[in-house]
Structure formats: structure tokens, C-alpha cells
Amino acid sequence: MTVNIVVTNQSFPSNIPSGPVPRERQSVASDPQRDRAPSIRDVARLAGVSHQTVSRVLNNHPSIRPETKARVQQIIDDLQYRPNRAARVLVTSRSQTLGIIAADSSQYGPASGIQAIERAARAEGYFVNSVSLDSTDRESIELGLNHLLDQAIEGLVVIAPQVRVLETFNNMNLTIPFVTLQSAGSADHALSVDQISGARLATRHLLDLGHRNIYHLAGPQDWVEAEARMHGFLTEMSERDVPATAPILGDWTAEFGYRAGRELLRVRDFTAIFSANDQMALGLIHAIREAGLNVPGDISIVGFDDIPEAAHFWPPLTTVRQDFGELGRRSVELLLGKIDPELGYGQTLVPELIVRASTAPPAR
Incomplete structure (x- = not known):
């Protein structure tokens, strides 16, 4: 551990x-x-x-x-x-400190969420203590949580991409205000970006361009966002009465996208791919161009997240943008009681489709 x-x-x-x-x-x-x-x-x-x-x-x-x-x-x-901050806490009962516990801070989404929360907390005069967990078993989670509670944090943000981590927190009796930044958490404490809506935007964009043979390169099965984006893809395809092949489970890396692209091109029975994140989309573009094909002339690619480099891929990547800044601001305001919990919790932020040069109508 x-x-x-x-x-x-x-x-x-x-x-x-x-x-x-x-x-x-x-x-x-x-x-x-x-x-x-x-x-x-x-x-x-x-x-x-x-x-x-x-x-x-x-x-x-x-x-x-x-x-x-x-x-x-x-x-x-x-x-x-x-x-002596500990002494001041004893006198004032206020630590001016919030806590973040993250089950995986290496990926773009969780890392951006942490950064947004830190900015929003600073704007309110608060410090932030963060715990990053390498293991997601209950003992590790409790150890990290107890460390933050020992710092007398006044509120907690849980960034837990994996379903099992959210289930663990939902079974804990926390006595301080807390927010989970995933839609699969308890509605009483959840605040999230609507991943299903974002995936439907990406899929609808490809369908509106005329694509019918569309693959979905998904994220890891246990990740909340991966499951939601897969659900959005399948829902949009079904509602448009377009057959969908089984999504391919990836691992968020460009290397996986590259290897998956090489395998898919052996058959090449598709004209577009919706990738569950931008890094895997980058690997797909690499494989397609290496095979002598053109993006988007031969195959269109859509990503998700709008990482800072997405606008500088070649071609620049069409993707779905999440407003992490707003997510951080709202989570801090909820913890500090500046938003009515009855109105603030359970809300989802709507993502935005950013259309660039990696998508076009299918070649006839």
C-alpha cells in the first residue's frame, strides 16, 4: 500500500x-x-x-x-x-484550509480539476492541502482522509474517477462539507460536467457530417467518465438508428491509441472514430498518417477534453471542452456555503464541442 x-x-x-x-x-x-x-x-x-x-x-x-x-x-x-497555524486553529476554530483527495492525479481531467480548485480557493483566501492516492483500497483512502482531517480542513473535494473509490466515500460518515466531482457520486454531494451530453455532441457531429461507420475508442472500464462517454456514444447512435460496433476499451494513453489505430486499419471498415480523450486521439492520428491516409480526408477523428495541445495537433483536433475553472469555482463556493446546497449539489455543467480540422464529411 x-x-x-x-x-x-x-x-x-x-x-x-x-x-x-x-x-x-x-x-x-x-x-x-x-x-x-x-x-x-x-x-x-x-x-x-x-x-x-x-x-x-x-x-x-x-x-x-x-x-x-x-x-x-x-x-x-x-x-x-x-x-503557529495549529494554535490559531485552536483559538479561532478556523483553519482557512480545504482538502483535496484524488485517486488519480496523473490524467488531464483530475489534474485540471485540482488546479481549478486551488485557484478558486486562493481567490477566497483559503489554502489547499492535497492527497494523491496510488492505491484505491479502503485502507489507503482512510489513511489519506485522516491526514487531511488532522490538518483541520474545513471542507473536502473528492476527485475519484474510479467507481470503487466513490462507493467507498459514499459509505463513510464524513462530518465536514464535501463535494465529489463525478456524476456517479451521491446527488447530495455531486458536482460534475455532463459527460454523456459531451459524448453525444461528439457523436452527433460525426453523424451530421454523414458518417455512419463510426468506432468509439473508450477509456478504462472502471472510470466513471469512460463509462459515461461510452453511454453517450451508444445512446446517440441508437437514437439516430445507426448500428454501432462494440466500443474498444483503452487506457487513456497516446500509445494505446496508436496501437489500436494500427489494428483497426487492418480492416478499415469505418470512416470516423470518436476517442474518449485527446491523448488516444493523438495516437490514432499518428497511426492513420503512418499508414499513408489522411485526417480528415479518409478518416475523421473527434477527441474529448480539449487539452492545451489539441489545437496544435496536425490536423488541429475537433474535441469536447470541459470548463474546469467553473467546476473549481462552484465546488469551493459550495464548500464555503456561498451557494445554497439545495440548488448547487447535483448540478452538471454542459460541455462544449470545439470544431477544428480533424473532422469532415466522409469520402465518397
Whole structure:
């Protein structure tokens, strides 16, 4: 069992007047014999104020005179003093910290979700602690969760692409606000992008162009998004009364897309492929061009995610874009109580089809 724990913190610089450091401050700040971190009482003694005054400076209390604040802040900088956050939590019962637990942060979707949450949390004055799990058994999940709870997090975001991880969380009795970013989670806590709708947009685009022989290169079977995108593909094909072959289960990598493309081209009984993500689509384009065929002249390709490189594939990739920024903002606002849970949870964001040069009508 391996649990990777990644803790991210943010620090914010202050604009403090500079000047020579008094001799007394120099002796404290540069004393090589110091065997402990400076305390709030050290700051107070050197600044000639009470420790309550230092506390007010740290909390931006409006009653502190500007010259006193500047003097105390200068001592804080000289000593490189950092407030004891654990002590502040005990006093205020607020850690200003949110937690993220991610079962797989290596893929574009989960990584983008984490980044979006961190940006949204910073905008609200919050820190973010993240735990990335290598194993998805219950013991690993509980270990990672307990680490975050020990940091006194005020809310939790669960980014769990695998069905089994969501099932584990749904069976836990969490006492803090939490959000799951997958539609397969409990509706009481879920917030997600409508993966089925996105897959239907991609499939409908190919059908509207005139394609009828369409393959779907799916993601891993246990992934929530892969299952939803496969469902969207099959639903759209069925409603348009177009026969569909069984989807091919992939692993999200360009290498798999390349190998799958080479195998499919042995028969070449299709004119278009909807890939469940952009990386596999890249591998497909590689295989098609290596075989001397043209995208989209011979075969059209649609991806999913709109990774930053998708616009620079050759040809630029038609794909489905997810608004991770909005997803992060809403999840943080839900955790902080800025959105009515009755209205906020269970919502899905509608993705957008981005049409580029990798799709065209089938060759006649």
C-alpha cells in the first residue's frame, strides 16, 4: 500500500518599508545558536509591544497605528517569524484550509480539476492541502482522509474517477462539507460536467457530417467518465438508428491509441472514430498518417477534453471542452456555503464541442 501525500501551501508577500536592521534585531535574527523557531513573544519583545499587539498586526486589526504595524512587521520579516497555524486553529476554530483527495492525479481531467480548485480557493483566501492516492483500497483512502482531517480542513473535494473509490466515500460518515466531482457520486454531494451530453455532441457531429461507420475508442472500464462517454456514444447512435460496433476499451494513453489505430486499419471498415480523450486521439492520428491516409480526408477523428495541445495537433483536433475553472469555482463556493446546497449539489455543467480540422464529411 502506497499513499503519496502532497501538501501545497501558499504564501503572500507584504509591502514593508525597508531599512537597516537594529543591532539587537541582528543578534536575534542571525544568532547561529538559536535552537528554536522565533515566537510571538520574541517579536513583541524586540518591537517593544505586547504580544496581543503583534496578534492584532497579524490579523490586520484596524486599531493598530500604521507606524506600529510597520515596526512589528519589520521584526517579523527580520526574524522570519511564522505564526503557529495549529494554535490559531485552536483559538479561532478556523483553519482557512480545504482538502483535496484524488485517486488519480496523473490524467488531464483530475489534474485540471485540482488546479481549478486551488485557484478558486486562493481567490477566497483559503489554502489547499492535497492527497494523491496510488492505491484505491479502503485502507489507503482512510489513511489519506485522516491526514487531511488532522490538518483541520474545513471542507473536502473528492476527485475519484474510479467507481470503487466513490462507493467507498459514499459509505463513510464524513462530518465536514464535501463535494465529489463525478456524476456517479451521491446527488447530495455531486458536482460534475455532463459527460454523456459531451459524448453525444461528439457523436452527433460525426453523424451530421454523414458518417455512419463510426468506432468509439473508450477509456478504462472502471472510470466513471469512460463509462459515461461510452453511454453517450451508444445512446446517440441508437437514437439516430445507426448500428454501432462494440466500443474498444483503452487506457487513456497516446500509445494505446496508436496501437489500436494500427489494428483497426487492418480492416478499415469505418470512416470516423470518436476517442474518449485527446491523448488516444493523438495516437490514432499518428497511426492513420503512418499508414499513408489522411485526417480528415479518409478518416475523421473527434477527441474529448480539449487539452492545451489539441489545437496544435496536425490536423488541429475537433474535441469536447470541459470548463474546469467553473467546476473549481462552484465546488469551493459550495464548500464555503456561498451557494445554497439545495440548488448547487447535483448540478452538471454542459460541455462544449470545439470544431477544428480533424473532422469532415466522409469520402465518397
